[in-house]
Amino acid sequence: MRVFTASFRFQCQxxxxxxxxxxxxxxxxxxxxxxxxxxxxxHRSALTPYAVVAPVFMSVWSMSLFVAGDLISRERGTGTLxxxxxxxxxxxxxxxxxxxxxxxVSMLAFAETWLIAWLCFGIVVRVPHPLMLMATLATSALxxxxxxxxxxxxxxxxxxxxxxxxxxxxxxxxxxxxxVPISALPEWLRPLSKPIFLYWGAAxxxxxxxxxxxxxxxxxxxxxxxxxxxxxLAGRLLMHQxxxxxxxxxxxxRT
Amino acid sequence: MALRYSLRVVRYSAQNAVADFAxxxxxxxxxxxxxxxxxxxxxxxxLAGRLLGSPxxxRERFVGNSVMTCVVEAMMVVASSAxxxxxxxxxxxxxxxxxxxxxxxxxxxxxxxxxxxTSFVALLALGPFFGVHWAPAAVPVVVVVLLVTSLGxxxxxxxxxxxxxxxxxxxxxxSNVSYLxxxxxxGVQVPVGYWPAPIGxxxxxxxxxxxxxxxxxxxxxxxADMVGQQVLEAALCGVFWVLVAAAAFRLLxxxxxxxxxxxYSA
Numbered sequence: 106m107r108v109f110t111a112s113f114r115f116q117c118q119x120x121x122x123x124x125x126x127x128x129x130x131x132x133x134x135x136x137x138x139x140x141x142x143x144x145x146x147x148h149r150s151a152l153t154p155y156a157v158v159a160p161v162f163m164s165v166w167s168m169s170l171f172v173a174g175d176l177i178s179r180e181r182g183t184g185t186l187x188x189x190x191x192x193x194x195x196x197x198x199x200x201x202x203x204x205x206x207x208x209x210v211s212m213l214a215f216a217e218t219w220l221i222a223w224l225c226f227g228i229v230v231r232v233p234h235p236l237m238l239m240a241t242l243a244t245s246a247l248x249x250x251x252x253x254x255x256x257x258x259x260x261x262x263x264x265x266x267x268x269x270x271x272x273x274x275x276x277x278x279x280x281x282x283x284x285v286p287i288s289a290l291p292e293w294l295r296p297l298s299k300p301i302f303l304y305w306g307a308a309x310x311x312x313x314x315x316x317x318x319x320x321x322x323x324x325x326x327x328x329x330x331x332x333x334x335x336x337x338l339a340g341r342l343l344m345h346q347x348x349x350x351x352x353x354x355x356x357x358x359r360t
Numbered sequence: 361m362a363l364r365y366s367l368r369v370v371r372y373s374a375q376n377a378v379a380d381f382a383x384x385x386x387x388x389x390x391x392x393x394x395x396x397x398x399x400x401x402x403x404x405x406x407l408a409g410r411l412l413g414s415p416x417x418x419r420e421r422f423v424g425n426s427v428m429t430c431v432v433e434a435m436m437v438v439a440s441s442a443x444x445x446x447x448x449x450x451x452x453x454x455x456x457x458x459x460x461x462x463x464x465x466x467x468x469x470x471x472x473x474x475x476x477x478t479s480f481v482a483l484l485a486l487g488p489f490f491g492v493h494w495a496p497a498a499v500p501v502v503v504v505v506l507l508v509t510s511l512g513x514x515x516x517x518x519x520x521x522x523x524x525x526x527x528x529x530x531x532x533x534x535s536n537v538s539y540l541x542x543x544x545x546x547g548v549q550v551p552v553g554y555w556p557a558p559i560g561x562x563x564x565x566x567x568x569x570x571x572x573x574x575x576x577x578x579x580x581x582x583x584a585d586m587v588g589q590q591v592l593e594a595a596l597c598g599v600f601w602v603l604v605a606a607a608a609f610r611l612l613x614x615x616x617x618x619x620x621x622x623x624y625s626a
Contacts, residue, residue, distance in 0.1 A: 125529035135540035143413035146550045272393040275400035285407040
């Protein structure tokens with residue numbers, strides 16, 4: 106736990122000192138403006154929850170991909186990756202702590218998109234289920250960190266994380282239905298959506314902004330949490346395997 | 361003579377761009393990684409338009425998002441120009457006899473070529489799924505419109521890269537915000553006229569606004585003079601931005617020489 110909190114604090118300090126790393130908080134309002142303008146131009150304000158929720162998950166996913174790739178690249182670039190691996194502290198826990206910090210900060214995108222809806226379009230997005238909203242954001246943040254830890258393990262192995270970071274953005278947004286329901290996808294693609302925690306998280310967040318009752322909330326929250334936990338365990342296992350491999354081959358610091 | 365010399369510098373710098381691209385991508389990672397990602401982006405925003413937006417703009421939105429992919433790539437010039445400063449090579453470039461603008465103009469041309477190819481594949485391969493079909497005679501014109509749009513956007517990005525060379529930590533923010541602003545205000549998702557008039561005036565100075573109109577006219581089987589006029593306007597915007605960028609690079613180099621603000625690392 107001490108490693109986790111120290112890593113969390115360290116990442117917060119890093120983010121405070123390098124505003125460039127917070128680019129998702131600058132891009133989220135644009136995504137929100139973009140989606141809301143489409144709905145407004147077509148007089149479809151009933152779809153506002155879709156336009157508000159999508160930028161949040163897009164920002165948080167993008168941030169977790171960025172941090173998962175960048176933290177390994179930076180440690181490798183500064184020559185500290187070998188030192189980190191050699192310490193008794195678990196690299197997986199350190200990675201999770203840092204990603205959780207970045208994901209938590211990027212959740213501010215929700216406040217930004219809410220404000221854009223209000224200030225630019227005069228739409229006050231009501232939250233009829235505030236507890237569900239908080240629970241969804243919290244479980245999604247943890248699941249995001251767990252899933253991103255798998256990617257961090259892969260980034261230890263590969264030379265350039267950038268290609269993976271780029272590749273895993275829009276295909277995942279499409280597959281998980283963060284904006285467009287998966288019913289718009291070909292039928293053969295739809296089974297791929299359910300193992301992605303974003304699918305459950307985005308649907309829950311939309312439902313928490315809708316006046317009607319949220320159906321089977323506990324089961325769906327459990328799905329988000331369970332998929333995050335699976336991601337975390339897979340990340341730990343993969344990191345262990347990858348570290349063993351790079352130690353044997355002596356390729357840990359290879360750039 | 362001076363023009364020949366400048367073109368030679370651009371050519372050498374473009375060779376650097378090719379080497380950079382080859383170091384970043386293999387044909388497999390470009391095809392299955394980058395291209396796959398960009399095609400997903402086109403599908404994502406087109407379907408988003410189907411869900412949220414006006415059904416009458418469905419075809420325009422597909423065309424707009426496909427053309428947008430070449431602009432996204434062209435705007436990478438902002439980040440890749442900043443790499444020179446981070447690598448510590450900017451002072452060497454400033455002190456060399458070659459003009460700074462020519463070097464940077466050639467330095468990131470890989471994005472124009474790759475972006476044009478990406479947009480071309482999106483328009484032709486995904487088009488039939490969204491009701492957009494191209495007559496064989498229109499295909500070469502599609503390439504011309506994409507090249508002009510991509511190159512014009514690249515020139516706009518070159519101007520922004522001068523600003524980012526002075527604050528390299530903002531390279532990703534500037535690159536992302538500039539393409540998202542174009543995507544929002546230049547007629548990709550909603551018509552330019554939807555926004556307040558001052559935003560529309562600014563949008564008229566951006567190459568993609570005209571490139572999109574040309575491509576939409578072409579997709580709708582519009583008259584050749586309509587397409588030609590918009591291509592010309594996109595090209596004029598590009599010329600405007602290349603002149604602004606050249607002046608900005610000259611100022612950057614002169615100021616750096618005068619006050620020593622271009623250090624070996626940033």
